[in-house]
Amino acid sequence: MNATWSRFNIISIVLGFAFLYLPIVLLVVFSFNESKLVTVWGGFSTKWYVSLFHNRGLMDATWVTARVGVISASVATVLGTLAALTLTRYTRFRGRLLFSGMVFAPLVMPEVITGLSLLLLFVAVGLDRGFLTVTLAHTTLTMCFVAVVVQSRLITFDRSLEEAAMDLGAPPVKTFFQITLPVIMPAIVSGWMLAFTLSLDDLVIASFTSGPGATTLPMKIYSQVRLGVTPEINAACTILIAVVAVGVIIASLANKRREVQRQRDEQAAQRG
C-alpha cells in the first residue's frame, strides 16, 4: 500500500468526506443553536432538546414509528425466512421462477407504485387506514429484503449438518429448530434489523397507507418542515443520527471482537 500523503490524496479525501458529512454536521451544529432562525447562529443552547420532549406530536409519532417498525419487521422476518427456505430448498416445484421473481419485485418497484397499489387494496377491502395498514404495508415492503438476506445465507448452508442431525435420530421438525434455525440466526437477525431500519426510514409508503392517529416520525418531520424548519426538528434528527451511529458502532465493535476472538481460537487450535 502506498502510504504517502500526496496533495491529490488529501484533497480527494477532504472533498469526499465534506460531500458526505457537511450537511449532517450543519444539522447537528444548528440543533444546538440558541436562535429560532435556523440559519443564523445565536449561541450554544440545548433548549430545543428540552422542548422536543415536550412536543406531544413528535413524541407520539416516535412511538408509532417504533411500534410499526418492531411489528412489521418481526412479521416480515417470519414470512421472508419462510420464502427464502422455500426458494432454496424446494427447487423443483411448479412456478418457482415466477414465485422468486414476485418475491423480489418490491426490491426494484418504485415506492410510489407500491404505496398507491396498497392504498387501492385497502380501500377496496374497506380497511380503515391507520396503524394496521401502515404495518401491513411495511411488512410487504421489507419482507423481500429479509428473504434476500436469509436466502444468501441458506445458499452457503452445509446441508450435511441437517443430514447429520437426522442421521443421529432427529426428525425433520426437530432438526430445523435445533440445527438449521440456530445456524442461520445471524442472517435472520440482520434481516430483522434491515427491515426495522427500512420501516423507520419510509416516508412514501407510510404517506399513502397511514391514517389519522398513526403518523410516523418521518411523516411528522416532513409535514413540519413544510411549515418551516425549526431547530426542534434539527434536534430530533440529531437524536436519530446518534441512535443510528451508536447502533452501528456497537455492531462493528462486536463484529471486530468476534473476529479477533475467532483468530485467537484458531491459532490456539493449531497449537493443539
Place this chain on the structure above:
Amino acid sequence: MKSLGSIRRDFAPWNDPNAKPYIQFDNVTKKFGEFTAVNNLSLTIFEREFFALLGASGCGKSTLLRMLAGFEEPTAGRILLDGQDLRGIPPYRRPVNMMFQSYALFPHMTVENNIAFGLKQEGMAKADIDKRVAEMLKLVKLEQFAKRKPHQLSGGQRQRVALARSVAKRPKVLLLDEPLGALDKKLREETQFELMDLQQNLGLTFVVVTHDQEEAMTMADRIAIIDKGEVMQVATPAEVYEAPGSRFVAGFVGNVNMFDGKIAAGEAGSASIDAGNGITIRTENAGSAAAGTSVTFAIRPEKIKVSSTKPAGAVNAIEGEVYDIAYLGDMTVYHVRLDDGQVVRASTMNAARLTEDPLTWNDRAWVSFRPDAGVVLTR
C-alpha cells in the same frame, strides 16, 4: 500351504456358506433423472466386517452409502440390514450412523453437546448421557476439549469429534464417507490404525467409502471396487492386489505391467503366452484359458527382477535398456524399455545398503520373473 499376500485371515465369514449376511444390496439401481448412479448392484457385507467401497469420484460409491443411511431411496431393488428391508424407513429411524466427509459438526454446539446430540434424541437419561460422552471423549483423547466449539479445534481434532459423535449411539453399522480425506498424509496414516483398533474394540460393522486405494488396502477386511455404478470385484486386499479379476481392477489398484497376447500352448493352468515381437511368457496361472484365447498377462513391478546379465536358469527373461531410475530410499524403481518399445516398471526393495550389480541410465539390462509371479486376465 501358500496363500495370497502376507496376512493370514482368521476372520473370513465370506468363505463360510452358512454365514448370515448382515447388509445386503439386492439388485439395487439408483437413477438421478437420466443418470444411472448405481446399476443393478448386488453386494453382501457381514457382521463386524470392515468393508471398503473403493472407486474414482462419481462412480456411485457415495450413493450406495447414502442409500444405506436413508438419504436416498433406491429406484429399484432392495437393501436389507440384519434381515430387515430398509425401504421407507427414514434416516432418523435407521440403526446406522454416518461420519460425514465434511464432518458436519454442529457449529453452535460444544464438542460434548455435539457428541450428546444423538443420545438426547434417543431420550437417554441425563446421567447416562454424561457417562457415555465422557467415555467417547476418552476414546478419542479429547477430554480437555469438551467445552470447545468446533471452530476452536484443529482438523484432526474435528475428525475425532465427528467419529466420537457417530459411534456414541453404538450403531449397528457405522458408515464413513471419506473419513480421512481432509487430513494430511502423516495424520492420515496414524488415524487409519486408530480406526482399525476402534472397530475391533467396539465390534461394529464399518462401511467406508474412499477413493484412496492405500487407505482401503490398509483398513478393510474386504474391498469392493466400484466403477460406473457396478461392482468390478469384491475381495480381500491381498486378492485384489495379487489376483485381480479384470484388467480394470489390475490397473486401478497399485502399479502393474500388462502384456497383451494369445495363449500359445497350455495344459492344466500352466501355459505359454505369445506376447508378440518374439516375447514368450511362461506362466503357471493361466487358469482354464484355452489355446488361442486373447489374454493379458499382468505382473506387479516388485515381482520383476532387473539385472545386467541374463540370470541363469530364468524361465522368463526379456532384454531391454534402462530408461529411467528413481531411487526412493526404501526401494528403487526402474523403467526398462524392451526392444519392442514397451516400458516395463520394476521395483526392488533396498534390503541391503550395498548393491552388487548397480545399473545406470541406458545400460543393457534383463528383466526376469518367476512363472507364478503374474496373473492371466481374460476380461
